[in-house]
Amino acid sequence: MTQQTADFETVRDWDNGNFVHPWEGMAGIGRNDRTFTEGGEGIYVSTQTGERLIDGPAGMWCVQIGYGNTEIAEAMAQQARELAYFSPFNNANSTSARLAHEIAKRTPGDLNHVFFTTGGSTAVDSALRFIQFRNNVLGLPEKKIVISRQKAYHGSTYLAASMSGKERDQGWLDQASHLTHFLPNVNPYVRAEGQSIEAFLDEKVADLENAILQTGADKVAAFIAEPILCSGGVIVPPAGYHKRCLEVCRRHDVLYISDEVVTGFGRMGHWFASEEVFDIVPDIITCAKGMTSGYVPMGACIISDRLIAEVSGDKSRDATFSNGFTYSGHPVSAAAALKNIEIIEREGILEHVRDVTPHFEARLGALADLPLVGDARGKGLLGCVECVADASADDVLALDKTVGAMIDAHCQENGLILRPIINMCVFSPPLIISESQIDQMFDILEYGIRKTT
Numbered sequence: 001m002t003q004q005t006a007d008f009e010t011v012r013d014w015d016n017g018n019f020v021h022p023w024e025g026m027a028g029i030g031r032n033d034r035t036f037t038e039g040g041e042g043i044y045v046s047t048q049t050g051e052r053l054i055d056g057p058a059g060m061w062c063v064q065i066g067y068g069n070t071e072i073a074e075a076m077a078q079q080a081r082e083l084a085y086f087s088p089f090n091n092a093n094s095t096s097a098r099l100a101h102e103i104a105k106r107t108p109g110d111l112n113h114v115f116f117t118t119g120g121s122t123a124v125d126s127a128l129r130f131i132q133f134r135n136n137v138l139g140l141p142e143k144k145i146v147i148s149r150q151k152a153y154h155g156s157t158y159l160a161a162s163m164s165g166k167e168r169d170q171g172w173l174d175q176a177s178h179l180t181h182f183l184p185n186v187n188p189y190v191r192a193e194g195q196s197i198e199a200f201l202d203e204k205v206a207d208l209e210n211a212i213l214q215t216g217a218d219k220v221a222a223f224i225a226e227p228i229l230c231s232g233g234v235i236v237p238p239a240g241y242h243k244r245c246l247e248v249c250r251r252h253d254v255l256y257i258s259d260e261v262v263t264g265f266g267r268m269g270h271w272f273a274s275e276e277v278f279d280i281v282p283d284i285i286t287c288a289k290g291m292t293s294g295y296v297p298m299g300a301c302i303i304s305d306r307l308i309a310e311v312s313g314d315k316s317r318d319a320t321f322s323n324g325f326t327y328s329g330h331p332v333s334a335a336a337a338l339k340n341i342e343i344i345e346r347e348g349i350l351e352h353v354r355d356v357t358p359h360f361e362a363r364l365g366a367l368a369d370l371p372l373v374g375d376a377r378g379k380g381l382l383g384c385v386e387c388v389a390d391a392s393a394d395d396v397l398a399l400d401k402t403v404g405a406m407i408d409a410h411c412q413e414n415g416l417i418l419r420p421i422i423n424m425c426v427f428s429p430p431l432i433i434s435e436s437q438i439d440q441m442f443d444i445l446e447y448g449i450r451k452t453t
């Protein structure tokens, strides 16, 4: 049974009149024309107006196992019947404890301490607060600045948003700018003409080291990086970037937070991308989204044993990490996450992602030949097409800023929903997508781009 009890026009009025959406454009509030999704099955969502669309972005990079999975719904219902909730302050429950243990078994290195949160922003916030806490306990109160990067997105709580380097989002809200330093764009696509990829890599690693040296290593607490900058336009840094950045961090006692809110839980064919794909074991991993395949909110900040040891026992100075949420480790979310892990494992979804990725990347790469496309990039089941007015001149400025939305509209007419971001369209389909469905998706996308040209 669906919750819907009204006709389309009524629902649209409720939405326009009462629902303030994320990133609400205030010029259009109250009269927006949105896609109203109503149901879902596998990689498809259906709309209130009767269309059935391939979900290109998997909701918001999160519906790993696809829609309509009754097993996960049943696991949540059963947990809700048994124990929907109890306070995680001073109490424990078997479902959340088991989830912490199952996650720890799948993380790299000694990342064995799981701090549960309500989503990705609170996971990043908690990671940043934990590092502040650690440095206060260690008697390093000046070591607080966090280095982030242009085009990064780390969330919408005040501290996480302060680490987010998307220029467009910085204009209308304040940031804790005394705590941050942003490095220039790491996108190889925008490197100087004639610069080799190796030279670009050297430059980007040097950017980090110079920022630490100029700020003073005694003042820099951490470097935060998405393995791939997702909301910034699926920016894949040059090979070796993360490993070399970690070496820089280690040289200067700067901690490394790998923000795997998108890349975690299978998106790159592994539980986490940090070690398996990028060959690093960071100090903290943050995750959310795919953790429950989006069936219910949950996130986590996973802390290394080393960091915990530094601030615990005799060294703790009786300090309390005064950070946490009513819903930390919520049992219903934990039940969903445990079932999600079980399904991903039982159905061989990580292997499946690794199997279909070459085909996905080949179809993606071929889009670069289209006249409107300046760059078609991605890795794992993450993709982005970046449009330019004149591909030969990479003339992005002359382009209509709504080109991404235009492509999305043409694709939706033909059965594919995308996530448009100005002159880009990004997509990250449910991980269960088959090779023929990948073809279907790229056929429609190609049509949408050609129609927009």
Ligand code: PLP
Pocket: 119, 120, 121, 122, 124, 153, 154, 155, 156, 226, 230, 231, 259, 260, 261, 262, 288, 289
């Ligand atoms: N970190 C990254 C890399 C993200 O992409 C996002 C959301 O897209 C977040 C953090 C914030 O997650 P949430 O929206 O669950 O708070």
